[in-house]
Amino acid sequence: MGRPPCCDKVGVKKGPWTPEEDILLVSYIQDHGPGNWRAVPTNTGLLRCSKSCRLRWTNYLRPGIRRGNFTDHEEKLIIHLQALLGNRWAAIASYLPERTDNDIKNYWNTHLHKKLKKLEANGVSSSSSHQPISKGQWERSSKLTSTWQSKLYVMPCPSISRTVPRRS
């Protein structure tokens, strides 16, 4: 028997969120806090899957999120961290607390990846030419150190509000 779906697909709404749904979700989380996502659709009456609720909150509704143009500093940091960590967007996002992993991933795929390719085509070496830390290296470093910051071998993160990456 295969693994059951995360939620009942029948009667679950998909697609863009409406302002009314956003209000329901935000007011519920303001009252109860994020977490226990499975209970959110039931308690709010939202016809959404729990995953969808969590995604909407973390990527769009969560307070403190900055949207729009990335600064030069953010761009350089993303390039540096991507070269260091590879496509571990959640780990990269922990260094940019105002940005979501989805935002960073989208920005990388649409802007930076092309930009770097262009630069490399022009013979300009980029930081992405470095080898990212392999999964094995990551795991080994995790055994040697206890703090999340030390795993990265880069500057300490000013505020890590998200969970540490998996396989850490």
Added chain:
DNA sequence: AAGTTGGCCAACCGCCTGCGT
């Protein structure tokens, strides 16, 4: 003005991990 193309980004999908039992 109408049709086509390409970029952007919100959201979905499926896999993995950690935790509780």
Added chain:
DNA sequence: TACGCAGGCGGTTGGCCAACT
């Protein structure tokens, strides 16, 4: 120890919109 479930993550998709022909 094994199993089931919820949450987390990265890859991918699809719809919208602006630019172009």
